Amino acid sequence: MRAPAESAALVLIVEDEFLIANDLGDILEAAGYQVLGLAESGAEARAIVAEARPSVVLLDIFLKGAETGIELAHWLNQQRIPFVFLSANLTDDVLAAAKVTEPYGFLNKPFRERDVLAALEIARYRHAHSQEAKLRQQQQTQMAVNEAIATLHDREQLCRAIATQVNQFVPINVLNLCLSQPEEQIFYWMLLRRTPQGTFERVRLPELLGPDTPAERLSMLAHPTAVELGERQGIFSGAAFETLSQEFSMARAIGETFGIQSMAFFPVVLQQRTFTSLQLGTTAAAGFTADDYAAISLIIPQIALALDNLLAYEELESRRQVKATELSVASAFRNGRDIAEIAPQVAAAISELLPLDLLSFYRVGRVLRHPSAMDATVGNLGGRFQLLPLEVIPQPESTEEAARLLDGLDSWLQRPLLNVGEAAAQARELNPVTRYYGNLLQLKSSMSVPIRLKDQPAIVLIVASKAAYAYTAKDLQLLQELAEQLAVALDNLLAYERIRLLSEQLEQEKTYLSEELKTSHNFEEIIGTSPALLAVLRGVGQVAPTDATVLLLGETGTGKELIARAVHNRSPRSARTMVKVNCAALPPQLMESELFGHEKGSYTGATERRIGKFELAHGSTLFLDEIGELPLELQAKLLRVLQEKEVERIGGKGPLRVNVRIIAATNRELAAEVAAGRFRADLYYRLNVFPLELPPLRTRPDDLLPLATYFLRKLSQKLGKPFTSIANASLQQIQHYAWPGNIRELENVLERAAILSAPPTLQLAAPLTPSAPARPEVKPMQDTMRDSILTALTQTNYRIRGPRGAAVLLGVKATTLEARMKKLGIPSRKETRTE
Template sequence: MTESDAQSASTEDRYRALLAVSAAVTAYRDLRTLFHELAGQLAGVVPFDALSLVLHDDPTGTMRLHVLETDEPISPRLEIVLSPADDPAGLVWRTQQPLITASLNELQRWPRFRERVEPYGAQSYCWLPLTTPRRRLGALVFTSRQPAAYNGSDVPFLQLVANQVAVAVENAMAFEEIEALKEKLAKEKAYLEEEVRTEHQFGDIVGENAALRAILKQVETVAPTESTVLIRGETGTGKELIARAVHDLSPRRDRTLVKLNCAAIPTGLLESELFGHEKGAFTGAICQRIGRFELAHQGTLFLDEVGDIPLELQPKLLRVLQEHEIERLGGTKTIRVNVRLVAATHRDLAAMMAEGRFRNDLYYRLNVFPLELPPLRERQDDIPRLVRHFTQAFARRMGRRIESIPSAVMDALVRYPWPGNVRELQNVIERAVILSNGSTLQVPAADLHPAARPAADSCAVETITLTDAEREHILRALHDSNWVLGGPNGAAARLGMKRSTLHWKIKKLGISRSG
């Protein structure tokens, strides 16, 4: 065969390979599958031992190795994430000009890149810009273990291949964005449907108590800002309602309010729930899943019981608050998120911080604008309003007619200390509506006596209030512990409560050592 015939055959082979590349680009949506097919089609016409795709990652401003197709498996797995100045692909991406190097010596300008690739025995490279009419994507890279495997005559054909690959990459990225958006919309739809099912007639904040009105005034002040809000209060005081009010009065009201109770999620799954995970990140991760932060992008995330987040997970939450970026579990891609955080807890975070169970820096990040909700026992003037509100709401739901509430019933409800706060009151009224046969609300007396009294006391003439019983119980524990509050044998441990809680109860009940 003459030299002219050989050149003609080579041109013909490259033409057929280019047609095959075009067919593969339209046939395969997954980039790894596409590159495997490209390697097979180009193997006979281009000398290479590895074919790789390096893309510019806009959020981080780095060049990232996305796909690496080799003739045989390599170990350890090659991972390259470098700044454009440290990667030859960055120069190609910036200048939009191909680059050929014949040996490792020509990589001295990029020492960090050379350090990563040198162990794999590669000698020569050909980088080609990946560009479409809409954007600059990165570079297509041919690599060979042979020195001087590429020259300028290879560039026109290889650039035609790169142009086809650029279209495929842009389409694949668009498809991934569409799929991610579809998943996010599906999740938002599920959340909104759940919101409808919870019936927001119970979402109204009912009350005219001065302390509650002061809180709502603060909500009006902070809601239009982007500041983090920390809602503190006992269980059942309505922390979620206040979080919803912050969201509804904010510029994000038209976006999703995403909720997560950190105490309700097993510790091992909480990281995945917050930040999402990639397929195969752990046993049982059969598909990619977006986390609550991604789901709340441009909206509000309400983290209830934030004090229950494990210490080892707290730095990741801090990073989101500081950097506004996350990484899914098992992933390497940095994802920017724009989320307004509202957190809530019934715990004493300051005490937990002093005990080393909560990070100082995270506490200060969360405690930008604290709101302290009063317990229901400090809102006695609101109890009649709440009773009427819940009575009518449950009566409508159950198709009942409750027209009157006896004064004796209302007085008993007002006097009761409501350790479970508004949530307990709501549950008691729901039960009362179910059990009331006529148009008058009847509250079973047992519902207002949570601590059952022993049978031996049934004949006692004197009645002791719940507050008096609690006071006597605490005094007994204090005497038994010689008035030592903390430690394993202290009164707090005997009573099964935190030292700070016991200190608050002693002050509230007016207990003194002389008394």
């Protein structure tokens, strides 16, 4: 009879009588069996089994040595290896003990070849059959487990169901499921413990470790290595559990907190690349057995399936959430007008998806005075996302610090950045902005994504969280996708902002122009025919059509502004209004903003964006009056603008090109100012391209009468008083006065007189005295004398002689005074008004 097995069945013979063993060996080999070995003792048998697993064992019940055949039979049973007892003269006791071991047959010595082979056949058949039954039972169990856990889509719920199922096979006290996806930097664990009621409840880190655990240990626990997670397997009891606890802090914590004595680790292989480990713990002193392990191993594939389903569901769910977030972000953009307005809504939408304590949009190329000048930084204040006020983000202490902060921003433009754990610490080290905000708001993780507009990195979107491992590589990818979606909306927004800026500019221009129209006469009328004035007017005619810078010099009131307007009105720029700035009118910082403009928030008090006069004068003429009064620091800035033909608003995001023609005026001796170091020589030379010197009125007496007549006509109209002439004496005074305030003084004197006089003859109310001499001036002796005599005569009511006469006041004899008056043509009596 030959062995029916296709593959040679391996038989182990355990028999201490060599001759019998040998005989049996011969019989088996002749029948086609392969004899795995002849063992004389239990120990030998175990050693052979450890090398190769026999299909069946022929086992002598009465083994000599430490271990009996029955003892070895128990062990074989545990190993699920079928065996047939070899026996002779069995007592009832031995038979009963042998039966307990569930042998697959008995062979009585001495045996016949036929009986041996038949017993082996039967044993092998029965074993195969019982395996099948077992398999069927296993399949049923697996299906039941599958049903219980496969469709659960909540991590905690699923883990609880797994624990309940496992607990049915093998009682457990804790279950810990760790799952890590190293590529996506995802890691989580879920620890459950059995309650006295037999249910399972979640244990969180603080409960596991106590509140005083150092952060370092927490992070170690939160991030176990791959070995701890996926590669460790088997039962850890006694000394092995001790060793495990030393190497794996989670096991130690579980042991300490819950009195766990033994743990069993099962690697779980999922479809995605993960390190997943199911870890069970028991408080039973005996610990888990090999049978326990085998039983639970059976349902590990079902657990894997359920976890695969869970991950797929989570993936789907997160995609759905991403879509929802994209929609809310898009709607924020549809309704908002600028980034600052939109940012809080964007933050709220993203916080549905990711942990978020700060969100910031940083616009590239902005010149930042301090980091809060980012376009929009939003924080979670009292549960609501709001723009962070300046108190929350104080300014850096020095401009150097601000500059260093700016340096850090550039790294954000290069590529998306994920800063968690080690990387976050490094980022704080390297990037001052991350450090600054990190310290300020206790942020521990951040991500940043550059957004490209028209193929250029234009805006950086930054999110940050106070949690240590808040973001994963997957989250970064998600933020990137979101950022790509934002690009178009941001582009539109910026275009909208540009348009708003332009219309703001137009609005300001309109306001300025209408004020200009109200305050000044646009069409100048220049009176006078004196050669000095005519020379100036010739110059005006020559320079006006060009774009050359004109420098108007002359005492106050000589008509510099009038001439500036004349230049502008005769220039190709005349269609636009000339813009005027009085450089002496404001303190330096306000003057800087007046000239160059400022952005909202660029300095304390800059509550609105303001367009500077340079920008306003784009395409026209800028008249810089009183240029000699401009503070030195602003002179440097002005020079730069004149050279570069570009201005930059205070706190602005970059220079703006301007096309402006400059006319500057001053009543100071600019050359002397340069020599005294009060005016920059380089600026002086840049302005002094085409100088025009306005002559003082006293050097052109010929113009006095025409001017007086011109003003009389204007005043008549203005006051509604029909003056036709000026009293002779008044005329004389006008002609003999030095007019330190020049034409403006003449105009003012006549206006005062016109108010006081009754038409048609205008009468000067009082003798002319210099109201505010522009500068110490040298007058001809004759003039000084005439002025003194007229003043003394006015004060004494034209009394010449006597103690209260003018001669005493002047310190001369009465006769001398009379002779002088005659010579100078001063009348000896006060003119009376002729009506």
